[in-house]
Amino acid sequence: MTETCSVASKLPRGTQSFVRRVPAVRLLRTALALLSLLGQADCRRDADDAGGGFPRGETFYVAGWQWGEPASFNPLLSNPDWPVSTMNFVYETLLMYDSITGKMVPLLAESYATHAESVEVTLNPAARWNDGKPVTAWDVAYTFELGKRYKSLNIAPIWQYLKAVRALNEAGKEVPVELNATEGYPRRVVFELNAEKKNPLVVLDALQAQRIIPRHVIEPMLAAHGGNLDDFDKLKFDKDAVSSGPYKLFSYSSEKIAVVRDDNYWGNQALHGGKRPTVKFVVHPIYKSNDHFSIALQQGRLDASSTFVPRIWLKAKKGVQSWLSKEPFFLSSAMPMLIVNHKRAPLTNVHMRRAMAFAINYKDIRELAVSGYSEPLKPGLILPFGLEQKYFSDADTQKYGTWFDPERAKAELKAGGYTPRFGADGELLETLDESGRKVPTVFVKSPTGWSDWESIVRISVKSMRAVGIDARERFVDASLFWNALFEGDFDLIMNTPSSAPSPSKPWSRFEILMTTQDFAPLGDKMYKNMGRFNDPKAPGYIPRIDELLTRIPSMTDEGELLAAYHELNVIFMQLQPDLPLVYRPDAFYEFSAKHWSNMPSAANPYLPPLTPGDRLGTNMLWAIEPVTH
Amino acid sequence: MLNQYPTLKHILGRAGWYFVTFLVAVTINFFLPRLGDANPVDTMMAKVSAGLDTASAKEKEESYLKEFGLVELDPSGHVQRDAQGKPVRTTLASQFANYVGMSLRGDLGSSILQHPKRVSEIIKAALPWTLALQLPTIVFGWLLGNVLGALAAYKRGVFDQLMYPMALLASAIPAFCFGILLVYVFGIRLEWFPAVGGYDDGLSPALSRQFIASASYYYVLPFLSVFLIVVGGQAIGMRSMCIYELGTDYVKYAKLLGVKESKILFYMFRNAMLPQLTGLALALGTMVGGALITEMIFSYPGLGMAVLTAIQGNDYPLITGCTLLVTVTVLIANFSVDILVGILDPRIRAAQRTGK
Numbered sequence: 007m008t009e010t011c012s013v014a015s016k017l018p019r020g021t022q023s024f025v026r027r028v029p030a031v032r033l034l035r036t037a038l039a040l041l042s043l044l045g046q047a048d049c050r051r052d053a054d055d056a057g058g059g060f061p062r063g064e065t066f067y068v069a070g071w072q073w074g075e076p077a078s079f080n081p082l083l084s085n086p087d088w089p090v091s092t093m094n095f096v097y098e099t100l101l102m103y104d105s106i107t108g109k110m111v112p113l114l115a116e117s118y119a120t121h122a123e124s125v126e127v128t129l130n131p132a133a134r135w136n137d138g139k140p141v142t143a144w145d146v147a148y149t150f151e152l153g154k155r156y157k158s159l160n161i162a163p164i165w166q167y168l169k170a171v172r173a174l175n176e177a178g179k180e181v182p183v184e185l186n187a188t189e190g191y192p193r194r195v196v197f198e199l200n201a202e203k204k205n206p207l208v209v210l211d212a213l214q215a216q217r218i219i220p221r222h223v224i225e226p227m228l229a230a231h232g233g234n235l236d237d238f239d240k241l242k243f244d245k246d247a248v249s250s251g252p253y254k255l256f257s258y259s260s261e262k263i264a265v266v267r268d269d270n271y272w273g274n275q276a277l278h279g280g281k282r283p284t285v286k287f288v289v290h291p292i293y294k295s296n297d298h299f300s301i302a303l304q305q306g307r308l309d310a311s312s313t314f315v316p317r318i319w320l321k322a323k324k325g326v327q328s329w330l331s332k333e334p335f336f337l338s339s340a341m342p343m344l345i346v347n348h349k350r351a352p353l354t355n356v357h358m359r360r361a362m363a364f365a366i367n368y369k370d371i372r373e374l375a376v377s378g379y380s381e382p383l384k385p386g387l388i389l390p391f392g393l394e395q396k397y398f399s400d401a402d403t404q405k406y407g408t409w410f411d412p413e414r415a416k417a418e419l420k421a422g423g424y425t426p427r428f429g430a431d432g433e434l435l436e437t438l439d440e441s442g443r444k445v446p447t448v449f450v451k452s453p454t455g456w457s458d459w460e461s462i463v464r465i466s467v468k469s470m471r472a473v474g475i476d477a478r479e480r481f482v483d484a485s486l487f488w489n490a491l492f493e494g495d496f497d498l499i500m501n502t503p504s505s506a507p508s509p510s511k512p513w514s515r516f517e518i519l520m521t522t523q524d525f526a527p528l529g530d531k532m533y534k535n536m537g538r539f540n541d542p543k544a545p546g547y548i549p550r551i552d553e554l555l556t557r558i559p560s561m562t563d564e565g566e567l568l569a570a571y572h573e574l575n576v577i578f579m580q581l582q583p584d585l586p587l588v589y590r591p592d593a594f595y596e597f598s599a600k601h602w603s604n605m606p607s608a609a610n611p612y613l614p615p616l617t618p619g620d621r622l623g624t625n626m627l628w629a630i631e632p633v634t635h
Numbered sequence: 636m637l638n639q640y641p642t643l644k645h646i647l648g649r650a651g652w653y654f655v656t657f658l659v660a661v662t663i664n665f666f667l668p669r670l671g672d673a674n675p676v677d678t679m680m681a682k683v684s685a686g687l688d689t690a691s692a693k694e695k696e697e698s699y700l701k702e703f704g705l706v707e708l709d710p711s712g713h714v715q716r717d718a719q720g721k722p723v724r725t726t727l728a729s730q731f732a733n734y735v736g737m738s739l740r741g742d743l744g745s746s747i748l749q750h751p752k753r754v755s756e757i758i759k760a761a762l763p764w765t766l767a768l769q770l771p772t773i774v775f776g777w778l779l780g781n782v783l784g785a786l787a788a789y790k791r792g793v794f795d796q797l798m799y800p801m802a803l804l805a806s807a808i809p810a811f812c813f814g815i816l817l818v819y820v821f822g823i824r825l826e827w828f829p830a831v832g833g834y835d836d837g838l839s840p841a842l843s844r845q846f847i848a849s850a851s852y853y854y855v856l857p858f859l860s861v862f863l864i865v866v867g868g869q870a871i872g873m874r875s876m877c878i879y880e881l882g883t884d885y886v887k888y889a890k891l892l893g894v895k896e897s898k899i900l901f902y903m904f905r906n907a908m909l910p911q912l913t914g915l916a917l918a919l920g921t922m923v924g925g926a927l928i929t930e931m932i933f934s935y936p937g938l939g940m941a942v943l944t945a946i947q948g949n950d951y952p953l954i955t956g957c958t959l960l961v962t963v964t965v966l967i968a969n970f971s972v973d974i975l976v977g978i979l980d981p982r983i984r985a986a987q988r989t990g991k
Contacts, residue, residue, distance in 0.1 A: 059838035059845075067836060074944055075757065077749035084683035084695065158695035163688040240751040260760055261832065261936055264839075283670045291836045293934040298831040301823060307836060389869050484951055485673035488681030492692075524689035533684050564679055 070312025355424025426474025780869025790879030805867025
């Protein structure tokens with residue numbers, strides 16, 4: 007708001023001091039200011055370019071990462087708030103994964119190499135914490151080793167695949183840790199693989215996902231809390247946190263979180279040719295409903311968003327753009343699916359599962375439930391496009407796959423000995439099994455109010471009932487939903503397992519659904535293979551699946567890898583342990599070119615479709631330009 | 636011995652009853668959210684378990700259960716386990732004892748889902764917005780509504796014929812419908828007012844003129860969405876009350892005596908006011924619970940959304956903290972009206988005196 011817009015400033019001098027003296031008159035003053043705004047429509051536009059606060063020309067508004075009130079920016083929490091929750095604004099990863107090229111882009115690490123027994127990383131010599139200290143191999147080793155010390159940290163599970171993380175100097179020697187070393191510090195990190203569970207893929211995943219924390223700051227703080235992580239977790243890290251990234255936390259409230267550029271960021275020289283980001287502030291407003299992000303995007307109040315914007319083609323004329331300008335608009339990397347409970351009849355019967363897979367109308371799901379933001383679904387667990395395409399076999403899917411075909415669904419039911427009984431109105435009454443008993447109704451669980459999932463479930467249920475499978479929707483409270491998922495309290499349940507593009511795809515998608523590691527009975531929690539598929543203690547256990555899952559990560563021969571993926575995908579299609587329904591992006595990416603130009607898109611693909619602050623997407627802040635009106 | 640001071644006796648008696656009500660309400664507030672199957676740690680685990688293996692996830696779950704006092708600890712501070720190795724959950728009774736102890740010390744605890752934030756911090760940040768939205772809408776809406784209603788009843792004619800259907804319409808529109816309409820017409824189509832938020836995204840709350848101007852501008856639609864409905868509802872109520880009063884003997888008698896019209900209006904207004912006053916107290920009491928619908932439609936800051944997410948995620952300390960606040964304000968507002976009505980209405984005062 008400019009000076010001339012305020013009635014209060016136009017009041018005679020005497021009145022002004024009166025206004026200042028009497029607090030009760032403040033209300034009146036506010037009302038006057040309000041009236042002035044009503045009267046002068048052009049002032050409204052100025053309100054955006056507020057002189058104080060965040061100047062529009064230097065501020066980028068992003069959304070989709072923070073839904074509730076921010077509480078803590080502690081880097082050791084599993085769920086810190088934005089921007090610590092996403093990557094590379096405040097804390098940085100060693101590498102960044104480019105989901106389009108499949109390559110790792112250097113960040114804290116200038117290079118990496120995969121060897122037979124280890125993965126090695128070399129740090130950029132210029133990498134610095136914002137207190138001026140160098141980012142050392144000790145910091146990296148420390149970050150990972152904390153997971154050995156504290157089993158509840160998100161980095162902990164990697165230790166089943168690691169023997170040691172060593173910090174080596176140029177000569178390849180380990181040197182004793184010096185907290186305040188500024189030179190002669192080690193820059194080589196060697197991740198020694200566990201020989202029994204050799205899996206370089208999960209290590210590569212971690213290199214592009216794990217934020218590196220400063221040992222010289224965190225260790226003394228932990229020590230001050232007697233090494234008690236629960237106490238350490240109460241620290242909010244909301245002031246002057248030591249980090250290595252290009253931005254620092256600026257302010258936060260229940261309405262927004264803002265970060266500000268760190269002009270001394272080490273990467274400006276080392277990675278971006280001496281350039282600093284064109285954006286000074288990045289602000290994440292926190293709205294209370296998904297629609298508000300869409301509205302804000304249309305009105306140019308947001309520059310990029312990672313939220314679900316329904317029917318985006320209608321918003322194109324308002325300047326809302328996505329990665330592609332036509333269907334499917336987004337790049338998919340995830341598969342929302344129905345997880346099947348393999349401990350409950352009739353789902354134990356492969357004919358029933360395949361009948362379901364033939365029954366579901368995937369086209370309706372794609373067009374009606376997800377606004378067409380998906381390529382047509384093909385059978386199996388491997389994406390038929392992008393980087394995974396090389397492992398996808400069209401011949402196999404023709405031979406073993408399932409697709410929407412009600413007649414084949416009915417045939418499978420018949421093969422399984424099931425007889426549906428329909429009423430006079432064509433409505434399914436019940437399904438009988440071989441012995442003439444009623445097959446129990448199969449309930450499909452999904453959280454209440456997740457509208458896209460609700461529509462997916464409704465369409466699935468409708469198409470299953472049409473062929474004679476007695477399925478029903480069951481929408482439950484979100485908190486009950488998650489417990490049911492982990493404890494196996496469901497028949498069919500909606501889930502999108504392992505959605506983020508990463509170096510370990512498609513292996514990690516197979517692994518999370520089919521591994522029998524830590525197999526637990528219904529009622530106990532399992533965070534992988536929630537459907538209890540392929541019980542290692544039950545008759546009919548197929549050891550080949552676990553064997554393939556264990557061997558694929560360390561395969562280096564492309565031919566061998568191809569054969570293994572083909573075999574695994576054929577097993578999936580034949581046994582249909584779960585029911586993939588549609589493709590979907592891991593993170594949506596929409597933007598408005600109203601205030602910033604040169605945003606990445608399919609037509610200008612210098613970066614993958616990610617919002618700034620989301621992994622590699624951060625790099626766009628050096629490339630975009632303010633639009634001068 | 637208080638018999639010489641009937642008013643004081645009445646007040647103390649009422650206060651006693653309010654205290655009992657308070658205790659019952661606090662107990663219910665504590666137990667209700669905990670009766671369901673869900674528990675807040677499950678909700679948290681859903682958020683943080685991605686990528687964890689089963690063993691680490693269990694470890695993490697137990698550390699949360701321990702942190703929030705939901706499992707029994709042995710004297711050395713370790714989680715107690717039953718025969719199957721599962722952690723032993725704290726009984727509701729001991730959780731309640733813990734809660735009462737903390738509440739007496741004025742400690743509302745820390746939120747589970749917004750861990751490690753304190754409940755008092757969350758309430759402190761949201762309450763001013765809730766009050767700023769609710770207090771003026773309720774008070775001014777109530778005042779304007781009552782004046783309009785009384786005028787309509789007294790004047791009749793064209794004024795009433797216009798006012799009455801309009802008030803009916805305003806009070807009959809559901810608040811969310813009206814809010815959405817306002818957003819659509821003035822926020823999205825015409826773009827006269829911002830559709831989303833409590834102030835400009837480019838500003839931070841401060842006592843600057845710029846911020847106040849922005850907040851006032853953003854205030855218009857949320858305010859109107861509630862205000863007009865309150866006015867409508869109050870006007871209808873007051874109109875009926877006044878029409879009833881107009882037919883009473885004392886008004887007819889006063890008219891016959893030739894008492895001044897403004898005097899008659901004053902008497903009438905005073906009598907018609909009493910039930911309206913009770914309504915006002917109730918509205919003021921519940922207002923701290925937040926205008927949830929308005930907050931959702933406008934993404935307006937406030938307590939309503941905090942309460943909703945707390946309930947959805949079974950954030951026990953935040954739920955009990957907020958319901959405690961609502962309980963206290965409702966009781967205080969009702970108590971004040973109880974006393975006030977006694978002072979305003981001679982009939983009630985007389986009844987209190989004689990103890991009938």
